[in-house]
Amino acid sequence: DTAVSQTPKYLVTQMGNDKSIKCEQNLGHDTMYWYKQDSKKFLKIMFSYNNKELIINETVPNRFSPKSPDKAHLNLHINSLELGDSAVYFCASSQGSTRRYFGPGTRLTVT
């Protein structure tokens, strides 16, 4: 069984569109994250959510919003997509602040 899954794996869309990336973890973890990896492969946290508290990295535009329908899911919604949003987005989970388990990534291309 896949521990952390993301869909879709690839997403190509035009500027101005709204899109969502889904993430699910079956590890029973209490904390989930979204990371962005830029073209230089540098990882950067976007959000963390532990069922009680959403922590947002201050550099993330408010066009990005995480939505958690339940403890096992943390979906990423992006409004009004821009060229600069093109990147690989990784979902991850952990129990508290322990080891992160990463999803396979979603490569977003905005044209």
Added chain:
Amino acid sequence: KNEVEQSPQNLTAQEGEFITINCSYSVGISALHWLQQHPGGGIVSLFMLSSGKKKHGRLIATINIQEKHSSLHITASHPRDSAVYICAVGDSGGGADGLTFGKGTHLIIQP
């Protein structure tokens, strides 16, 4: 805010060689993570450590809290070890997930 430096940025070695990747940070931490990202893009957590040394197969991670330094060693390296290795440190100033990431070390093991 913590500064995380990895060295070297790029490393090419022959199969069988002993590999060392270094990570240094500027401020005291709660824990240090080593991640591996394969050419296919997936990210795997290798180690999380806060003191001493951990070993898993041919991989060894050490940390010296006083010197604010960690090393990742690979013994009897193999072409399948070719990947980007990322150091990340956990501290209170590390953003939404408490992690500050290094820029990664790109390792190529030639047969």
